[in-house]
Amino acid sequence: MPQNPYLNVLITAALTIAFIIVTSYGLGFLARFIARMRGASPKAQEVTFAGYFFASPWIVGFLIFVLVPLGFSLYWSFTDYRVTSPDPAQWLGLDNYKTILFEDEGFRASIINTLYLTVIGLPLQLGVALFLAVLLNQKMRGERIFRMAFYLPVILGFNTAVLLCWRLMLNTGTGIINQIIRAMTEAFPPFGLLSRGVIYVQEVVAAFFLGLNTGKYNLLLKVLEAGFPAENRVPLWIQSPLWTKMSVVLLMVWGCGAMMLIFLAGLNNIPKELHEAAEVDGATGWQRFWKISFPLLTPYIFYNLVVGMISALQIFEPVFVLYRDNQPILSSTISMVYYLWQKSFSHFEIGYGSAISWVILVIIMIVTVIQFRLQDRWVTYDVY
Amino acid sequence: MKKYLPIIKSILLYALLTGATVLMSFPLFWMISSSLKTIEETNSPGIVWVPQNPTFEAYFAIFQNQDFLRSYFNSVFYVTLALVGTLISIAAVSYAFSRLEWPGRNVVFFLMLSTMMIPPQALIVPQYVFFNKLDWIGTFNPLIIPGYFAGGAAMIFLLRQAMAQIPKELDESAFVDGANHIQIWWEIILPLVKAPMATVATFLFVGLWNSLLTPLMYLQTIDLYTLPVYVSTLYNINQTVQPWPTIMTAAVLTTVPLIVVFFFAQRFILESVVVSGLKG
Numbered sequence: 323m324p325q326n327p328y329l330n331v332l333i334t335a336a337l338t339i340a341f342i343i344v345t346s347y348g349l350g351f352l353a354r355f356i357a358r359m360r361g362a363s364p365k366a367q368e369v370t371f372a373g374y375f376f377a378s379p380w381i382v383g384f385l386i387f388v389l390v391p392l393g394f395s396l397y398w399s400f401t402d403y404r405v406t407s408p409d410p411a412q413w414l415g416l417d418n419y420k421t422i423l424f425e426d427e428g429f430r431a432s433i434i435n436t437l438y439l440t441v442i443g444l445p446l447q448l449g450v451a452l453f454l455a456v457l458l459n460q461k462m463r464g465e466r467i468f469r470m471a472f473y474l475p476v477i478l479g480f481n482t483a484v485l486l487c488w489r490l491m492l493n494t495g496t497g498i499i500n501q502i503i504r505a506m507t508e509a510f511p512p513f514g515l516l517s518r519g520v521i522y523v524q525e526v527v528a529a530f531f532l533g534l535n536t537g538k539y540n541l542l543l544k545v546l547e548a549g550f551p552a553e554n555r556v557p558l559w560i561q562s563p564l565w566t567k568m569s570v571v572l573l574m575v576w577g578c579g580a581m582m583l584i585f586l587a588g589l590n591n592i593p594k595e596l597h598e599a600a601e602v603d604g605a606t607g608w609q610r611f612w613k614i615s616f617p618l619l620t621p622y623i624f625y626n627l628v629v630g631m632i633s634a635l636q637i638f639e640p641v642f643v644l645y646r647d648n649q650p651i652l653s654s655t656i657s658m659v660y661y662l663w664q665k666s667f668s669h670f671e672i673g674y675g676s677a678i679s680w681v682i683l684v685i686i687m688i689v690t691v692i693q694f695r696l697q698d699r700w701v702t703y704d705v706y
Numbered sequence: 707m708k709k710y711l712p713i714i715k716s717i718l719l720y721a722l723l724t725g726a727t728v729l730m731s732f733p734l735f736w737m738i739s740s741s742l743k744t745i746e747e748t749n750s751p752g753i754v755w756v757p758q759n760p761t762f763e764a765y766f767a768i769f770q771n772q773d774f775l776r777s778y779f780n781s782v783f784y785v786t787l788a789l790v791g792t793l794i795s796i797a798a799v800s801y802a803f804s805r806l807e808w809p810g811r812n813v814v815f816f817l818m819l820s821t822m823m824i825p826p827q828a829l830i831v832p833q834y835v836f837f838n839k840l841d842w843i844g845t846f847n848p849l850i851i852p853g854y855f856a857g858g859a860a861m862i863f864l865l866r867q868a869m870a871q872i873p874k875e876l877d878e879s880a881f882v883d884g885a886n887h888i889q890i891w892w893e894i895i896l897p898l899v900k901a902p903m904a905t906v907a908t909f910l911f912v913g914l915w916n917s918l919l920t921p922l923m924y925l926q927t928i929d930l931y932t933l934p935v936y937v938s939t940l941y942n943i944n945q946t947v948q949p950w951p952t953i954m955t956a957a958v959l960t961t962v963p964l965i966v967v968f969f970f971a972q973r974f975i976l977e978s979v980v981v982s983g984l985k986g
Contacts (some may be wrong), residue, residue, distance in 0.1 A: 328783060329928055331846040335787060336961060339852050342795070344805060357809070372887040373808025378864065379795040380818060384856020391832035398832070405838060457723055462716065470972050471727040477968045478734070481916045481959035482934035486941055487737040490748070490950055501753045576730065583976060636825055639918050647943040657826045659919075666831050667923060677829040686825055 343381050347464040350375035399677035418677035428537075428676065431653045432661040434535045435567060439634040443525065443571035448626055451578040452619070455585035456611070469586075473579035485573075485643035492559040492569055492644075500556040516549040525551075528564040532654060560644050564653035570640050570655060572628075581626045588622035589615060628693045632686055635659065658682050708731055726835035737961070741765070746949035764955040773928060774956060777936035784846050784932060785914045792853035797899075801891045804869035805877060822859045827919070834923060838901060848924045849917070849932075853910075862923040863908045868902035870894060901974050908971040915964060933960050 353374035356366045361375035373380075401420055422429050454472055458465055480483045491498050507514030525545050533539035545564070558565045592615060600610050637657040645652050656664075662682065664677030740748050742760040768774050802808070802926060803815050837848045877890045885893075896903070918934045925931055931939075937960055940953045968975070 327845060329852060331784075331787065334847050334851060335791065335854070339791070342854060352809070369806055370808045373806040373811060374804050376798045376802030376806065376887070376891070377808075377811075377814060379854070379855040380799040381814065381853065383857065384817070385858075387852050387855060388829065391829050391836060392824075394835070395829075395832040405835060454726060457719060457726070460719055462719065466976075468723050468727055469966075469976055471730055473972070473976060474734075474965070474968060475730055477882065477912050478961060479916075480918075481960060481964065482918055482938045483960035484733065484737070486937065486953055487740070487957055488734050489941065490740060490954070491733065491736055496749050496751055501751075505753065523761075542788065564849050576733070611736065632825070636760065636827060638827070639916075642918065642922075643938055643941075659825070662827060663919065663923075665832070666834070672831055672835055675831040679831050682825060683828045687823055690823060693863055 323667070330558040332539050334542050341381050342382070343706060346375045346378040349378040349381065390697065394678055395676035396436065398469040398673045399680050401673045402671075403673040403676075405672055407604070410475065411673065414673070418674050419681070421674075422677055422681055428653065428656065428661050429658075429681075432656050432658045434531055435655055436631075436634050436658060437534075438528070438531045438567050439570065439637075442629050443574050444627065444630045446571060447574045447630060448580045449574050451581035452623075453659065454578070454582045455589055456615075458582070461588040462694075469583075472582055475507070475577045476511055476579040479573075482639065482643055485640055487575065488569075488640075490643055492572075493530060494558050494561045497559070501557070503556055514553065518553075518555055521551050521555055521557055524557075524568055529568060531567070532563060560648075563651045563652075564657035566645060566651050569644060570637065573640050574634075584622050584626055588619045592618050593653065594681050624693065628690060631689055631693075634680065635686065638663065658685075673677075723935075725868065730746055734961070737954050737957050740950055741958050743951050745947060745951060749947065758860060758976075761951075764951040767957050768952060768959070773931075773936060776929060777931045778959070779931040780846075781915065784849055785911065787846075788850040788853045788914055789910050791850070792857055793903065795854055795856040796858060796861050796906060797903065798891065799862050799898060800865035800869050801895060802889075802970060803862065803866045805874075805890075805895065807874075816864060818859050818921050822863075823957055828885055830919070830923065837924065843924055844926050844930065845924070846930065850922050858910070861909060865899065865902050865906055868899045904971055905974040906968055912964060922954055 350371040354367050354371040357370040362370065369591055385607055398411070400414055400416070401411040402414055404417075419489060458469060458472075494500060526542065529542040530539075532544045541564075557568070559569050560566060576584065598615050605613065635658045638659050638698045641652075641655055641657055641660045645655055658678075659682070662675060662678045665671065665678060734986050739756055741764055742762070743754065744756040744761060744763075747754045747757055756943075758930075798895075803818075812815075821828065833848070833852075837843060842848050872895065877894060880890050880894055916934065918938070921932045925935060928936070928939075933956075937953070937956045940956055941948060
């Protein structure tokens with residue numbers, strides 16, 4: 323291979339295309355041959371050829387990049403395989419899984435952190451998304467511009483550059499967010515009371531979750547002992563383990579545009595007649611929202627919930643950009659995927675990393691299945 | 707009083723929406739504003755909304771920075787190469803799933819949909835070993851080549867839905883006229899799904915441009931870094947004072963392509979998110 327990295331990849335790409343064309347023809351001919359053996363008509367043989375010819379990139383890719391890797395990682399997950407080690411891998415049986423589930427503090431932390439994001443962050447995100455969707459659903463001029471403005475953060479969302487801007491804004495001392503909080507407190511003292519109340523509740527909850535994590539509740543006791551925050555207190559954002567997860571929640575809420583679009587579609591699907599009839603009967607807008615819109619939106623809420631939970635497991639970029647260089651607080655915010663990355667690629671423990679991958683895979687499948695089971699209980703599908 | 711109620715209501719509505727827009731766009735405003743500040747202003751204990759004397763120093767400096775320019779080129783290069791291949795292969799596979807009735811299609815299609823449940827990160831470990839065996843670590847290959855095999859089940863689904871809506875008679879009559887499947891696919895079907903293709907291309911572009919995890923794993927020297935990896939190195943905890951104007955200048959230049967693409971593609975995206983999201 324040539325030394326020039328650009329030429330190198332161009333040649334590989336050309337070879338790949340050649341490989342894909344060859345395998346497409348190969349798979350197509352094979353399928354046609356089988357069809358002929360089974361006595362298909364000439365026309366059916368032709369369609370069989372074309373079908374496998376066009377679908378072959380995905381089929382071949384699935385084998386090479388999904389199925390075979392999954393198989394290997396399942397096998398490695400029972401061994402102590404390391405890329406760097408010269409010794410052959412030892413069969414460990416279920417040891418890796420036992421360690422992950424019962425002893426591994428980092429993994430435990432990542433589960434608790436995801437739980438926090440699900441219990442505290444997701445309702446906030448869903449609430450804001452629903453609120454914006456209801457506002458946009460009023461059908462007024464300029465709707466498109468607002469819609470764009472609310473969706474743009476989803477596009478920019480997890481770009482490193484934008485996350486660095488958040489790092490600047492979330493600085494405890496000189497960051498703009500805390501400066502605005504200080505300025506508002508000065509101008510309007512009751513706001514300070516409110517913000518300190520929020521700080522207090524947030525810190526108690528976060529300390530409780532950190533306690534769940536370590537099994538010791540010293541921090542929670544300390545927060546409770548300190549009592550109501552002093553007058554000059556501001557959120558500590560990326561500087562304190564009590565606030566790291568809240569900073570991620572802030573990013574989640576900022577990127578709620580995708581959920582908002584789903585809600586908007588849901589609101590559009592609600593028959594107008596329902597609202598008109600209720601209005602005739604004298605229901606207020608507030609009542610109509612809770613008695614008509616909200617129950618009919620449950621499938622959309624449910625969908626957003628599943629997607630939101632799965633993406634909370636997969637958060638990587640915010641943790642990397644905001645906390646990577648701050649080891650002492652990293653464990654308070656680590657996500658499952660970040661932990662997988664850290665564990666697999668710091669010591670190249672492929673066996674252990676594979677086991678983590680499989681645990682994540684199984685957790686995501688369980689979440690999906692449970693949610694789909696549960697939805698019958700509380701989701702309203704009437705009218706559709 | 708009753709007469710003014712609708713007016714008050716719509717004023718309130720616009721006030722809320724404008725407020726939300728200001729909050730949502732604030733990081734973007736802050737990024738631009740900070741890129742025009744001096745280091746002292748970015749670390750000032752008082753609020754500096756807009757710099758007193760906007761300075762383009764950071765912009766001039768960054769265009770002299772070889773590492774930044776190279777990472778910009780790397781990003782453009784790798785995204786272009788990956789995007790074209792992924793888009794064409796996705797279009798081919800969608801054609802097979804929507805326009806052709808071949809035995810086994812439903813099984814393969816179901817298999818494809820079920821891969822959406824597999825988080826891509828669950829595959830990074832074995833894929834790393836695989837690419838290591840191929841001696842692809844330290845090259846762009848692992849970021850580009852997998853896409854050539856129609857990577858992205860959700861995108862295939864989106865495009866398949868669009869293709870399935872085209873009347874069947876269209877390709878049948880072309881077939882009678884002696885066209886083969888490649889011609890029908892390329893010359894008849896693809897021109898009819900330009901808007902969904904633009905949507906898919908936009909999503910792919912955004913995903914590739916923002917991608918951090920895979921470049922971080924595979925590009926191990928600074929001369930191969932893509933923008934997200936390079937920009938993340940600008941913030942360094944060992945520096946006593948962070949060069950915020952420089953970091954934010956890099957951030958602005960990184961975000962510009964995303965905003966431009968979003969601006970042109972927004973009418974496709976805002977509609978299809980809902981379609982693919984709900985049915986996916």
